[in-house]
Amino acid sequence: MKKLMAIGEALIDMIGSEHGYEVKDAKSFIPKVGGAPANVCGAFVKLGGAASLITMLGEDAFGDKIYEYLCSVGIDCSHVLRTPQANTSLAFVSRDKSGNRSFSFYRNPGADMLLGAGDIREEWFADCYCLHFCSVSLGDFPMKEAHKKAIEYARRAGAIISFDPNLRLNLWDSPEKLRRAVKEFLPLCDILKISDEELEFITGKKDICDAADDLLKGNVKLLVYTKGNAGAMAFNAAGSASSLAVEANVVDTTGAGDAFIGSFLFSLCSDHVRAEELSKLDSRRLLRYLNFSNGYCAKSVGREGAIDSYPTAAEMGLRGQ
Numbered sequence: 001m002k003k004l005m006a007i008g009e010a011l012i013d014m015i016g017s018e019h020g021y022e023v024k025d026a027k028s029f030i031p032k033v034g035g036a037p038a039n040v041c042g043a044f045v046k047l048g049g050a051a052s053l054i055t056m057l058g059e060d061a062f063g064d065k066i067y068e069y070l071c072s073v074g075i076d077c078s079h080v081l082r083t084p085q086a087n088t089s090l091a092f093v094s095r096d097k098s099g100n101r102s103f104s105f106y107r108n109p110g111a112d113m114l115l116g117a118g119d120i121r122e123e124w125f126a127d128c129y130c131l132h133f134c135s136v137s138l139g140d141f142p143m144k145e146a147h148k149k150a151i152e153y154a155r156r157a158g159a160i161i162s163f164d165p166n167l168r169l170n171l172w173d174s175p176e177k178l179r180r181a182v183k184e185f186l187p188l189c190d191i192l193k194i195s196d197e198e199l200e201f202i203t204g205k206k207d208i209c210d211a212a213d214d215l216l217k218g219n220v221k222l223l224v225y226t227k228g229n230a231g232a233m234a235f236n237a238a239g240s241a242s243s244l245a246v247e248a249n250v251v252d253t254t255g256a257g258d259a260f261i262g263s264f265l266f267s268l269c270s271d272h273v274r275a276e277e278l279s280k281l282d283s284r285r286l287l288r289y290l291n292f293s294n295g296y297c298a299k300s301v302g303r304e305g306a307i308d309s310y311p312t313a314a315e316m317g318l319r320g321q
Contacts, residue, residue, distance in 0.1 A: 001049055001050065001129070001269060001270070002050075002127050002128060002129035002159075002269065003049070003050035003051055003052055003076070003127055003128060003129060004040070004041060004044045004049060004050070004051040004052070004128075004129060004130050004132065004262075004265060004266075004269065005051070005052045005053075005054060005079075005124070005125065005128045005130070005131045005132070005150075005154065005159075006037035006038070006040050006041050006051065006052075006053055006054065006131070006132040006133065007037060007053075007054040007055070007131065007132075007133050007137075007146065007147055007150045008035065008036065008037035008054075008055060008112070008133050008134050008136060008137040008143070008147075009035040009036070009037065009038075009055060009089060009107075009110070009112040009134075009136050009137050010033070010034075010035040010037065010038040010053060010055045010057065010066050010070070010080070010112060011034055011035045011066070011088065011089035011090060011091055011107070011110065011112065012031050012032070012033065012034065012062045012065065012066065012088065012089070012090050012091070013031070013032045013033070013034035013091050013093050013254065013305075013306070014029035014030070014031055014032075014090055014091065014092045014093065015029060015030050015031075015032055015093045015095070015252075015254065015304075015305070016028075016029055016030075016092075016093060016094045016095060017029065017030055019095045019096065020095075020096060021094055022094050022102070023092045023093075023094045023102070023104045026092075026094055029092065031062075031065070032254075032305045032306065032308065033065065033066050033069040033070065033306075033307065034091065034254070034255065034306050034307075035055070035089075035112075035136075036134045036136065036164065036166045036255075036257075036258050037053060037054075037055065037132060037133065037134060038053055038055070038066075038070060038075070038307070039255045039258035039259070039262065039306045039307055040132050040164075040258045040261055040262040040265070041053050041070075041075045041262070042070075042073055042075065042258075042262070042306065042307030042310055043258060043259050043261075043262025043263050043266070043296070043307075043310050044262050044263075044265065044266050044269075045073060045074040045075055046073070046074075046307070046310045046311065046312050046313070047262075047263060047266045047312070047313050047316065047318065048266075048313040048318065049266050049269060049270075050076065051074075051075050051076065052075070052076035052077075052078065052079055052124070053070060053075055053076070053077060053079065053080055054079045054080075054115070054120070054124070054146075054150060055079075055080055055081070055112050055115060056080070056081045056082065056083055056111050056112050056114055056115040056119070056143075057080060057081070057082050057083075057088050057111050057112070058082070058083060058084070058086055058087040058088040058110075058111035059082050059083065059084045060087050060088055062087070062088040062090070063082060063087075063088040063111065066088065067080060067082075069307075073307060079124055081115060081119060082111075083111050083114055085111070085114055086109050086110055086111040086113070086114055087110065087111060088110065088111050088112075089105065089106065089107040089110030089111065089112055089113075090105070090106040090107070090110075091103050091104070091105050091106070091107075092104040092105075092106070093254065095252065095254075103168060103170065104170070105168070105170065105171055107171070109141060112137060112143060113137065113139070113141045113142065113143050114141070114142055114143070115142060115143050115146045116142035116143070116145060116146055117142070117145040117146050117148065117149040119146060120146055120149040120150050120153065121153075122153045122156070124153070125150075125153045125154045125156075125157040125159060126157060128154050128157050128159040129159060129160065129269050130154075130159055130160040130161070130162050130191075130265050130268070130269065131150060131151065131154035131159050131160070131161050131162065132162040132163075132164070132261070132265065133147055133150075133151075133162070133163055133164075133185075134163070134164050134165065134166040135165045135166055135167060135168075135178065135181060135182050135185070136166060136168055136171060138181040138182070138184075138185060139171070139172065139177075139181065144181075147185070151188055158274075158275070159275070160190045160191060160265075160268070160273075160274075160275045160278070161188060161189045161190045161191070161219065161275075162189060162190065162191040162193070162261065162265060163185060163186065163188070163189035163191070163192050163193070164192075164193040164194070164257065164258075164261050165182045165194060165198055165202065166257065166258075167182075167197075167198050167201060175201070179201065179202065182202055183202070186202075186215070186217075186218065186220065187217060187218025187219060187220065188218065188219060189218075189219060189220055190219055190220065190221050190222065190275045190278055191220075191221070191222045191223075191224065191265075191278065192215055192220050192222070192223050192224070193223075193224040193225075193226065193257075193260070193261045193264075194215075194223075194224075194225060194226075195225070195226045195227070195228070195257060196208075196225070196226070196227045196228065196230070199211060199225070202215075203215065208225045208233060208235075212235040212240075215235075216235065216236070216237070221236060221237070221275070221276075221278035221279040222234065222235070222236045222278040222279065222281070223235040223236070224260075224261065224264060224290075226257060226260055227245075228245070229245045229248075229250075230244075230245060231243050231244040231245040231290075231294060232245075232260065232290045232293065232294060233290070234286040234289070234290055236278060236279045236280070236281060236286070237279040237280070238279065238280050238281060238282055238283070239282070239283050239286075240283065240286070241283040241284075241286035241287040241290055242287075242290075243287055243290035243291050243294050244294070245294050245297075245298070246294050246295050246297075246298035247298070248297075248298035248299075248301050248302055249302050250301045250302070251301065251302050251303060251304060252301065252303065252304050252305065252309065253301050254304075254305060254306050254309075255300065255305070255306025255307065255309065255310075256297050256300055256301050258306065259293075259296055259297050259300040259306075259309075259310055260293045260294075260296070260297050261293075262310075263292060263293045263296040263297075264289055264290075264292075264293045267288070267289040267292050267293070268289065271285075292316070295316070296310075296311060296316060299311040299315065299316075
C-alpha cells in the first residue's frame, strides 16, 4: 500500500477540561496533539495504512511533544522540520454541553506557517497515494507556497489530491480573504470534502444538490459532503450516494471531520482507486465508503480527543490488519 501524505499545521489543542465553558471561563486545559492534517494521518495509520506529515514545529517543548506523539502512533515524521524562528502553534478549545467546539488560536506566527516552497522535495512523493491539505495554512505566508509546490510534486507522481477546507474564520483578517483562498485551491484537488456548515460560505448556496455541479469543476472528480449526525453524501460524474449517520453517544467531536476523511481515503487506498477512477465510482461503492466512515466517526466521537479517539483496524473489524 502506498502512503498518505498530508501538509499543513500540527499543533497543540488545549482542550477545556469541562464542557459548557467558553475559553475565557475554562478552569483548566488538557494538552492534546492536533491539527487537521496530523489528525487525518492519525486515522489512516490507526486503520493500518502508512502516512507521512509535512509540517514545521518550533524548537520548543510543545514541538517535542508533537513530534514524539506522532512518531509513537506510527506517523512518519521524516518531513517534519523544526525552526527556532517561531513557537509551535496552540489552539485553545472550549466545548459546549453537546461536545461542539469553539477555538482561540495562538499562532501569529506559528512555526508551521514558516514552512516554505524551498523546503519541499520532489523525492518525498515517489510512493505517495494521496496528498491531503486544509485551508488553515493557506494564508499569505510561506506555507501557502509550500502547499502549491507539494501539490505540483504529488500530481506529477500520480497521487490523488484531497482538500478539506476545514474553515477557521478567526484565523483570517476577513471572511472574504478566506473565501478567496479556498476558491483558489478548489480546482487543484481531485477530492473535495466539505461540511454542511461550510457549504453556503463557499458556494453561496444552501442545498448541496444545487451546489454540487459548481464544485465538481477543475480537477475535482469526487465531492464528499458531511452533515454531522445527519450522515454524509458523495457526488461524482457517475451519480451520488447518501449514507445515514450511525447513532453515537457524543462525548467530544474534536477531529471528527478529520476522522471521516482519513478513513474515507483509507478505503480508497485499500481498493487501489486511482485519481482518474474517482469520477467513475458507482453509487454502491461510494455508499460502502461513506458507511465505513460514518461508523468510524461514531466510535471516535464517543471518546475524548482526536487521534486518541480514533478506532483501530481491529475495532472496525478489518481483517488482516
